[in-house]
Amino acid sequence: MPRVNLPAPYQATAEKLYSEVSTRIMGKIDGWEFATGKRQIDELRAFLRDKAGELGDTMFLLEITQQDDTDRAELTPQLIIEANASEPALIKVGRSLRVIEVTRAGFSEEIELDDVKASEISEGKAIAFREQAMLVRFFADGRPAGAINPTALSSRVGRHSRFTRRAEDYEDCILDHYRERVRNWRTDHWANPREQRKLRAGLGRASRTEDIFQNALLDWFDLHLTASVKGKVGQVTSDQTDIEITAPGKLYIVEIKWLGENENGTPYNIDRVAEGLRQVRDYLEKQGKAKRGTLVVYDGRSDREFQEIENVIGELAPGCKCIHKSGDDNVPARGCCMILFLRSTTASQT
Amino acid sequence: MSFAQTDRYKDVLFALRAANESGESPGRLQLQKLIYLADILSAAWRKIGKPAAFLPYKNGPYDPSIQNVVDTLAFRGLVEVTGLAFRQPRITESNYRLSDAGNGAVDAAAALQPMRDDLELYREIARQVDERGWKNIKALVYAEPTYEATGARNGSRRLRTDTRTTNLTLGVLNDFQEAFSREESRPISRSNLIQVFFALLDKHAGISPGNPD
Numbered sequence: 001m002p003r004v005n006l007p008a009p010y011q012a013t014a015e016k017l018y019s020e021v022s023t024r025i026m027g028k029i030d031g032w033e034f035a036t037g038k039r040q041i042d043e044l045r046a047f048l049r050d051k052a053g054e055l056g057d058t059m060f061l062l063e064i065t066q067q068d069d070t071d072r073a074e075l076t077p078q079l080i081i082e083a084n085a086s087e088p089a090l091i092k093v094g095r096s097l098r099v100i101e102v103t104r105a106g107f108s109e110e111i112e113l114d115d116v117k118a119s120e121i122s123e124g125k126a127i128a129f130r131e132q133a134m135l136v137r138f139f140a141d142g143r144p145a146g147a148i149n150p151t152a153l154s155s156r157v158g159r160h161s162r163f164t165r166r167a168e169d170y171e172d173c174i175l176d177h178y179r180e181r182v183r184n185w186r187t188d189h190w191a192n193p194r195e196q197r198k199l200r201a202g203l204g205r206a207s208r209t210e211d212i213f214q215n216a217l218l219d220w221f222d223l224h225l226t227a228s229v230k231g232k233v234g235q236v237t238s239d240q241t242d243i244e245i246t247a248p249g250k251l252y253i254v255e256i257k258w259l260g261e262n263e264n265g266t267p268y269n270i271d272r273v274a275e276g277l278r279q280v281r282d283y284l285e286k287q288g289k290a291k292r293g294t295l296v297v298y299d300g301r302s303d304r305e306f307q308e309i310e311n312v313i314g315e316l317a318p319g320c321k322c323i324h325k326s327g328d329d330n331v332p333a334r335g336c337c338m339i340l341f342l343r344s345t346t347a348s349q350t
Numbered sequence: 351m352s353f354a355q356t357d358r359y360k361d362v363l364f365a366l367r368a369a370n371e372s373g374e375s376p377g378r379l380q381l382q383k384l385i386y387l388a389d390i391l392s393a394a395w396r397k398i399g400k401p402a403a404f405l406p407y408k409n410g411p412y413d414p415s416i417q418n419v420v421d422t423l424a425f426r427g428l429v430e431v432t433g434l435a436f437r438q439p440r441i442t443e444s445n446y447r448l449s450d451a452g453n454g455a456v457d458a459a460a461a462l463q464p465m466r467d468d469l470e471l472y473r474e475i476a477r478q479v480d481e482r483g484w485k486n487i488k489a490l491v492y493a494e495p496t497y498e499a500t501g502a503r504n505g506s507r508r509l510r511t512d513t514r515t516t517n518l519t520l521g522v523l524n525d526f527q528e529a530f531s532r533e534e535s536r537p538i539s540r541s542n543l544i545q546v547f548f549a550l551l552d553k554h555a556g557i558s559p560g561n562p563d
Binding site (some may be wrong): 033 | 438442481495498518528530532536538541542545549550553554556559560
């Protein structure tokens with residue numbers, strides 16, 4: 001069947017609509033009305049922007065429902081601050097963002113309110129988590145449903161605008177993440193960046209070294225890509241890939257590998273790249289609708305070993321090499337392989 | 351009476367019923383546009399295509415059989431005509447409402463499931479248009495990608511609404527639905543699909559729903 005040749009402005013609008021918070025929630029919460037939800041998110045954004053000064057650094061949770069809330073109390077900064085004074089509260093709001101109910105969030109004050117707790121609380125619910133003045137994350141039925149920056153006036157249901165990318169520019173998004181987060185180990189992947197170059201074996205909800213990079217990249221995509229992003233942490237079948245990026249009419253896949261040694265003593269050498277290329281090739285063959293697949297390799301080996309990588313097409317950025325082949329395995333026609341060097345203070349010492 | 355005209359009896363009756371339920375008695379050209387939106391969306395709504403009928407016209411997409419049918423229904427007492435005014439020779443303005451007999455005909459037709467399905471589509475469209483203001487239906491139709499892509503307002507080529515390549519709305523909604531079913535745990539409902547469509551039009555028509563004035 002021939003592809004629809006949709007005018008570019010409509011395609012861009014469709015992608016943006018697809019990645020909006022109300023759309024994401026619609027796919028996870030039964031009975032969620034898209035248009036009502038869109039209005040609620042816009043109104044919430046305006047409220048948080050206008051009341052940012054009064055709310056200060058207050059972190060809080062809102063359960064967003066589409067129940068009738070006629071004659072209910074107005075949502076105010078004072079109500080939010082008082083509700084969260086002793087322990088985290090869950091404030092339930094209705095169609096007009098009026099307060100239906102205030103309950104305890106269900107965990108003690110010793111446990112810090114963060115995105116992991118917000119995700120857990122969102123089982124069967126749509127939750128807005130105000131993490132800071134510039135970041136509100138949404139979760140629905142235990143999964144991320146997008147984020148907004150209420151203070152960015154130029155974006156409607158917006159994202160951090162400086163790094164916002166469209167779905168087809170996901171590889172540029174990977175480089176943004178590398179430059180902003182990975183290269184200076186803000187992803188906290190080193191067991192001890194000042195000593196030997198050993199990667200962590202786990203971090204928080206990441207139970208494997210690979211999951212540390214995958215979770216970090218997923219979070220970055222979620223904030224900056226106008227697309228839907230899904231990760232499969234710890235997958236065991238060859239039919240699944242690490243990350244799927246979906247937009248109307250588009251599907252891209254990302255496979256993640258790491259090289260070097262982790263604190264469990266597990267070593268991974270350059271042969272893993274060929275393994276990753278085979279996985280990408282197999283997936284692209286099975287998934288005809290996938291437009292492109294990218295193997296991202298985080299290289300924690302020595303600087304010398306990184307410089308000795310063969311079959312290099314070019315350097316996309318300092319510390320990022322793009323290759324066309326590894327061993328006997330070529331990068332597939334609809335694919336790309338990026339090897340990203342992991343800096344540390346001991347990079348030159350091996 | 352032509353086949354096309356026969357087909358339009360249901361469309362005119364259902365369109366008027368849905369609009370009247372929203373409190374609106376659509377004018378001559380508004381009725382054309384309302385039925386055009388239903389033609390565009392019916393393929394996505396229940397995957398039944400219609401023969402190409404609309405021509406791009408200087409006042410928007412136009413199917414002469416629709417006007418013939420509404421005039422016939424008015425003659426037979428199923429449609430009430432109000433606000434009749436003659437602007438120029440052969441150009442009249444009027445508003446339409448279903449009579450009690452017309453409403454009875456709709457109720458009888460809607461007893462059949464496929465017909466009831468079509469009526470629901472008209473109701474959903476009328477709800478969305480009502481939220482944006484009926485005076486904005488022209489901007490909405492002009493922003494619809496199939497009509498927008500035809501370019502010429504006086505073209506003689508009929509607007510086909512039955513295939514993905516000619517009905518651009520069907521194409522983009524199909525892509526949307528496919529991506530949704532791959533990614534999300536719940537399928538997108540037809541009602542939400544229509545809401546997404548109108549959100550797409552809002553951007554290009556420069557309309558803010560909920561502020562019809």
